[in-house]
Amino acid sequence: MAESKETIYLSFPPGVSNKPVVCNLARSFDLTFNILKARISPKQEGHMTIEISGSRENLRHGLQYLRKQGVQITPIAQKISRQEDSCIHCGLCTSLCPTQALRMDVQSRTVLFIREKCSACGLCTSLCPVRAMVLEVENGPWDAIVEGA
Ligand code: SF4
Ligand code: SF4
Known part of the structure; x- marks a missing residue:
């Protein structure tokens, strides 16, 4: 089998x-x-x-x-990537991300995307107002x- x-x-x-x-x-x-x-x-x-x-x-x-x-x-088999030029670091995605792959860096006040932590759940792709998070299937x-x- x-x-x-x-x-x-x-x-x-x-x-x-x-x-x-x-x-x-x-x-x-x-x-x-x-x-x-x-x-x-x-x-x-x-x-x-x-x-x-x-x-x-x-x-x-x-x-x-x-x-x-x-x-x-x-x-x-999905992969997520971030279009760095599009992200406005609004922080919306950080509260949604279940693995904390997206998190606010307090010092720089920018949102970090830690690729290794991303489980490719895709939740951030529909939430992001500027479509910076992209799902590749x-x-x-x-x-x-x-x-x-
Ligand atoms: S929701 Fe989109 S624009 Fe806002 S911080 Fe996340 S990736 Fe960047
Ligand atoms: S795909 Fe899921 S785990 Fe990956 S950054 Fe977006 S919300 Fe976080």
């Missing part, structure tokens, strides 16, 4: 973030996962970036299961898996 390995970003609605839905991927769907980043608070929205692997079929069922639990799934096998889910 063909094995697939993907990196995905998960957003858990309040009430779901403290349930063991990710652990169930291993228990019920024979998937292996590795948590790369996580920010989970009880009764609040949670965010997690995981590497997940298993058979393509199991991966599809596992993603279906997550969706049924209300978990939003974003392919990490890479096509890959993930698209086919999601469409089938």
Whole structure:
């Protein structure tokens, strides 16, 4: 059976973030996962970036299961970049960014974009008033898996 390995970003609605839905991927769907980043608070929205692997079929069922639990799934094959000339350092994005990849530098009063912290969730792209944050989507096998889910 063909094995697939993907990196995905998960957003858990309040009430779901403290349930063991990710652990169930291993228990019920024979998937292996590795948590790369996580920010989970009880009764609040949670965010997690995981590497997940298993058979393509199991991966599809596992993603279906997550969706049924209300978990939003974003392919990490997305990359975010900032158009430096466009950013007006208004700071709007800093309150939204779940990984603190965007944060205000108090001394220089400019917004820093720390690329290594970015989980490519895409939240900042719709919020930014000058469209300085740009989402680049890479096509890959993930698209086919999601469409089938
Ligand atoms: S919302 Fe846009 S313009 Fe404002 S600081 Fe963030 S990236 Fe810059
Ligand atoms: S896509 Fe934007 S909001 Fe999401 S983690 Fe990256 S910088 Fe933060």
